[in-house]
Structure formats: structure tokens, C-alpha cells
Amino acid sequence: MSPSGAEFLKQIKSDISEVDPSDVVPLVNNGVAIVDVRETEEVAAGKLPGAKHIPRGFLESRIESVAPDRSQRVILYCASGNRSAFAANTLVRDMGYERVESMTGGFTLWKDRGYETETPFAFTSEQRQRYSRHFLLPEVGEEGQRKLLEAKVLLLGAGGLGAPTALYLAAAGVGTLGIVDDDVVDVSNLQRQVIHRTDTIGLPKVDSAEQAINALNPGVDVVKHQTRLDASNIMSIIEGYDIIVDGVDNFPTRYLLNDASVRLKIPVVSAAILGFEGQLSVFAPYDGPCYRCLFRVPPPAELAPSCGANGVLGVLPGTMGLLQATEVLKLIMGAGTPLIGRLLMYDALDASTSEVKVRRDPECPICSREPGEISDEEMGDFPDYDAFCAAAG
Amino acid sequence: MATIRIPPVLRASVGGEREVTAEGETVEAVLRSLIAAHPDTEAQLFGSDGDLNRYVNVYLNDEDVRVLDGLKTAVADSDSLVILPAMAGGR
Numbered sequence: 031m032s033p034s035g036a037e038f039l040k041q042i043k044s045d046i047s048e049v050d051p052s053d054v055v056p057l058v059n060n061g062v063a064i065v066d067v068r069e070t071e072e073v074a075a076g077k078l079p080g081a082k083h084i085p086r087g088f089l090e091s092r093i094e095s096v097a098p099d100r101s102q103r104v105i106l107y108c109a110s111g112n113r114s115a116f117a118a119n120t121l122v123r124d125m126g127y128e129r130v131e132s133m134t135g136g137f138t139l140w141k142d143r144g145y146e147t148e149t150p151f152a153f154t155s156e157q158r159q160r161y162s163r164h165f166l167l168p169e170v171g172e173e174g175q176r177k178l179l180e181a182k183v184l185l186l187g188a189g190g191l192g193a194p195t196a197l198y199l200a201a202a203g204v205g206t207l208g209i210v211d212d213d214v215v216d217v218s219n220l221q222r223q224v225i226h227r228t229d230t231i232g233l234p235k236v237d238s239a240e241q242a243i244n245a246l247n248p249g250v251d252v253v254k255h256q257t258r259l260d261a262s263n264i265m266s267i268i269e270g271y272d273i274i275v276d277g278v279d280n281f282p283t284r285y286l287l288n289d290a291s292v293r294l295k296i297p298v299v300s301a302a303i304l305g306f307e308g309q310l311s312v313f314a315p316y317d318g319p320c321y322r323c324l325f326r327v328p329p330p331a332e333l334a335p336s337c338g339a340n341g342v343l344g345v346l347p348g349t350m351g352l353l354q355a356t357e358v359l360k361l362i363m364g365a366g367t368p369l370i371g372r373l374l375m376y377d378a379l380d381a382s383t384s385e386v387k388v389r390r391d392p393e394c395p396i397c398s399r400e401p402g403e404i405s406d407e408e409m410g411d412f413p414d415y416d417a418f419c420a421a422a423g
Numbered sequence: 424m425a426t427i428r429i430p431p432v433l434r435a436s437v438g439g440e441r442e443v444t445a446e447g448e449t450v451e452a453v454l455r456s457l458i459a460a461h462p463d464t465e466a467q468l469f470g471s472d473g474d475l476n477r478y479v480n481v482y483l484n485d486e487d488v489r490v491l492d493g494l495k496t497a498v499a500d501s502d503s504l505v506i507l508p509a510m511a512g513g514r
Contacts, residue, residue, distance in 0.1 A: 302509075302510035327477045373507075375507075
């Protein structure tokens, strides 16, 4: 005769290992995988600090993202200790996990005893629908989406590279997007700067970009810096951002940005485009090389095609800008291998990519020193920009 | 013969080619062969001191030759060199 539900539960509990909440307290945020198997609505009211949430229905398909090693210790809990007992049984019996325990009394007992809890980020139902394709990816999930919503990213320029980057970062739910641009929309921009429209010609680019971003995702907070970045304002503008997206069109600002971002330890996702080709790299201060490690000095003006108008295939800044956006999302979520210490080159005509290694320069004038040792006077040390471009003819 | 990838900014100096081949058993010899065939590239690659300009990186396959033996780094026929000057276009 088949057992009743109660008998089955009793049998399961005798087969698995259980752990008292008092023994779980010292394990919180201590490297042990603690997994909350309750439903999303239940978790919204509170959970164990640092616990990962995997609803029991997704346990088998998602447990490896939390506990990749079958021999590592895993503690499961639910509301009362029953569902987590079934879940523990599944992990041990069906999936070969060796050290799984179910927490007795579940979250209810944990809370009754007054142990610490945390209230997870609460997504609205609109956000749950909007980002549903992200929630389905183990690499993003709720935690990754929360990080995106809380992230502050600064875009230098709402031009060729900044336009697609801003749109996709907004679509992905990056919570705060700062935009630095002192330009107005011109009809010649529209061949590639897809964030602007024919009916925003003449508007400041920061305003035109804000309209497009909020039309796409009204949840994004757009911070407009309608100015040109220079030595006098860079520190106050970039401070407080988590990541900077560099798509600026001139060398002096690239060097200035590098020096300031190293000083503030803000990673920079950098791209450059010319004609049919693009370059991309991530400069993470002190984790990898900086821009000056890659290019110690700028080229002379006659070899620096950055001053006047240059031809560029309209789609190319889209390609490179979206690779930038991808690196930004990866950095925020901590997913994958970022393009740190590597420079990616894309040749559109050849439909090919290639990569070279970028090493930290032990003699780098900037990042070989501590941030506090870099003085205001040294930042962006570079020939006068107007003179630089005038020399280029 | 080694292959040399020519960046956009240098292409006018090599007749518009994106890739050229050049003889030589060291990085310097290969670059000198390139200059012999395309004299306009010299000022862009080498400074008056005969050393590589600091704003140009040269990679043997994917490694910066400055990390290897610099201009003396040995080059095999199957190797490719990448000349990489800084770019700053973003608009």
C-alpha cells in the first residue's frame, strides 16, 4: 500500500540529514551554500542573509549555479522544514550531492528565534515581466537583475558608441545612466547615432538621449551632464559611478579619463572606431592594465585622425557599442570573463576579430602608483587640445 | 615571410593594403623590409633614435614585442605581426 503524505515525509526525514538553525547561524555568509527553496512571494518577506533563492520547482535545473561541486556542503531551508527535506532528498538521491542538510523548522523557526534576516530586493510585477528573459538565465537571475537596477553607469558621449550602448543598458535595466555630452543633434549624426531621431535635431544630445531612454524604459534614472569633460570637472562628474563607458572622440579626454578613473578606481569599458574597424578593452584600475599601460603616449597630431570628421560605417559604432554594453553588464553582474588585459580588434570588411594581450606596465606613469599619489596637476597631462588638432591641419 | 597587419591609419602608406608580407628573422628586420617597400611608414614606426615610437605597439602574434625581446625578437615565417597605433574615434 502506498504511504500517506505524512508517512512519506516522515520516511524522507529519516533518510536525510537535518540541521538546527542554531548550527546554521555561524555558517551565514561564510562560504557554505545556503539555499532558500520557497516560492518567490514567500521570499519577498525576508530570508536568511546571503541565502540563494531557488524555488523548489527549479532546484534540479539551477542548483549547479549555486553549488557546482557535488561534495560541497549545501543547506536547504523552506518555511517549516518539509519542502526542504524533500529537496534534500532529491539532491542526495537523484543528483549525487554528498553533504546536503535540511534546516529544521525552516525560516519560521529561524525568525522566531530572532536570528538575523534580510529582505530581498522586491521587484515590481512590471519588472518581473520586463526582465523575465534575464530571470531565466542562471548567470543573471534575480541577483544579477538587482545588481543591474542598482548600478550607476556613466556614458562619455551620446554619439556613435554611446547611442547604442545607452539604449541597450537602459533596456537591460541599468538603474542610473549618466550621460556627458555638450553637443546638439545634427542630421549627419543620424546615420549611426540611433538614440537620436529626425525630430530631435537641434536638441541637446543629453535631452534627446533622455527622451529615447525613458521611452524605452521609464525606470531608468538619467543624469544629464551637458558639458565637455575637462580637468576642472572630471573628478566631480565621474565620482560615484560604478563603471564608465568611454566612447570619446579625442585623445586628450581619453588620457584625462584614464588618470582620473585610476585615481578613483572606477573601471572603464573603452572602445574606439575608425572607418571599418574597432578596438575594445576593459581597463580595471589595479586589476589590470590602464590606458597608459597600453599606449604610454598619444600619437602626434598628424597620425591622430580624431580631430576632424572621419568616415565611419554607420553600423560599426553599433557593433562596438554593443560589445561595450555587454562588457558593462558582465562587470556589473560579475559574470563571465571580462576583457581585462586583452584588446579586441574587429575588422568589419574582413568579418574578423583578433585579440592581443595588454600587460600592466610596471613603469606606468599612473597606475604603477597608489591613487593618492596622483596629483591634480598630473592628470590628463597632455598637449593643449586645440593646439594638438590645429597641428593636424 | 611574416604577415603584417596594417592599421587603418597606416594604410595610405602601403597603397591601401590591410595586410602585407615582409622578409626578416627579427621584428626589426621585418619592419625594415616593410619600410624598404613602403618608405612612408618609417616616420610612423621609428623615432629619430632608431627605436619604436612609444605610441605604436607591435605584437608578435598576440604578445607585445616589448614584453618579448623587443625589436630583436625572432620572427618565423608563420608568424604575424600586428602594428597597433592608438585610435580615439567614437562619434
